Each structure stands twice: as C-alpha cells, then as structure tokens.
Amino acid sequence: KHPAQLRMSKLPLSRTGDLCWSRTPKTNSELFTLTYGVLVTQLIRDFEDTERVNVELKRMGRNIGVRLIDEYLSKVSLATSSVPSCATFRQTGESIAKVAFKMFLGISCDFSPGPGSEASGGGEEETEGMDEVNSFTLTLSDNPLSTFVEIPPSREGLSYSNLINGVIEGSLESVGMRVESRFLREIEKDDDVTVIRVRLRERIKDG
Numbered sequence: 643k644h645p646a647q648l649r650m651s652k653l654p655l656s657r658t659g660d661l662c663w664s665r666t667p668k669t670n671s672e673l674f675t676l677t678y679g680v681l682v683t684q685l686i687r688d689f690e691d692t693e694r695v696n697v698e699l700k701r702m703g704r705n706i707g708v709r710l711i712d713e714y715l716s717k718v719s720l721a722t723s724s725v726p727s728c729a730t731f732r733q734t735g736e737s738i739a740k741v742a743f744k745m746f747l748g749i750s751c752d753f754s755p756g757p758g759s760e761a762s763g764g765g766e767e768e769t770e771g772m773d774e775v776n777s778f779t780l781t782l783s784d785n786p787l788s789t790f791v792e793i794p795p796s797r798e799g800l801s802y803s804n805l806i807n808g809v810i811e812g813s814l815e816s817v818g819m820r821v822e823s824r825f826l827r828e829i830e831k832d833d834d835v836t837v838i839r840v841r842l843r844e845r846i847k848d849g
Contacts, residue, residue, distance in 0.1 A: 675789045692799045703808020711813040731842050735778035752781040776842040781835050788830040802830050818846045
C-alpha cells in the first residue's frame, strides 16, 4: 500500500518511534558526530563568513529532508502498517518530535504548541502572528550532532546544527507545508537545551 492509503496509527507516537528506531541500521555515534564536524569545518574554510555557512548548512539540510520524507513514511508504514495522523500542524509537530527524531537521530524531544520564546525572553514583535495552531517548539536535551562541540567567540553566530532546521523545512515542504525552522536555544552555545521553533508559513496547494 502507498503510505497515503494506510490507516491512521493508533499506537502512541513514542512507541512508533521506538519501533522505527529498532529497525534502523545503526551508525557509530562518535563517527557520525565527527563526520558532521568535518563537514562544518570544511564549510567554514570554504566560505569564511559565518552567515554563509549557516545558509549552506540549511540548504544542505533541505535537500536531505526532501529525500528523507519518503524514507520516513516507508519505515513507519512497515513498522506499524499505519501512519501517524498529521491532519493538523500540531499533529505534524508531535510526529516529528516522537517519531522522526527517534528514527533518524535515536532521540526523542519534547513538543510544545506555540512559538516559545528566545533565551533572552523574546518579544511580541518576534512572535507576532504565531499561535498554537501555526507554530510549535521542539526541545532537545541532547543533540548528537554537537557532542564534543564548543563554538569559539569568533564564531558565536554559527548555528552549528542548522542542518536540522533545513531537514525540517525540506521534508515538510515535500508534503505541502512551507515552514520556517530556527533555533531559539542551542546546547553548543552553553544553553541547557536546544530549542527549535517551527512556524507554518503557508500550505502549498497541489497544482
């Protein structure tokens, strides 16, 4: 069956994520982290400008996300003979938090509806137009991409794990949701957790 024709899953999302993770070939975590670090280091050498590195990491992530969405749907359907309901943006966020992050990074993250706030407290202008219907945050207590990473003061503007934001944007655009994903907090910048804000910009109509 095509994933779109499968019945909606009645399994708890966390259980679905565990099932998918158990069926995913594992890569040595340290090797994965070091490989990503080499990629970021090379981009810094190539572009020098920190903001250009951030843009390139997100671009690469978007390209990966476009491909991963099919793998996500396929693995979920094989593991459970169903797919999590994503009829609302909130359900989409919960599936990303409990299933997708577990499937691809081996971790679960906390989901919260609404825009959240910046580490410094945010502001009304920053969250204008956002609510629990069109935005959510994902909180990671651990980020496998940034293990062993310390960002020097000269690169304080670097969003080291910006690839993740790109993956979220690329995968959701492939299923008709144009979103903006960005960090509010980052472990590698001495925050206690990594917090990602995802905002729905528009739904893309077929044709």
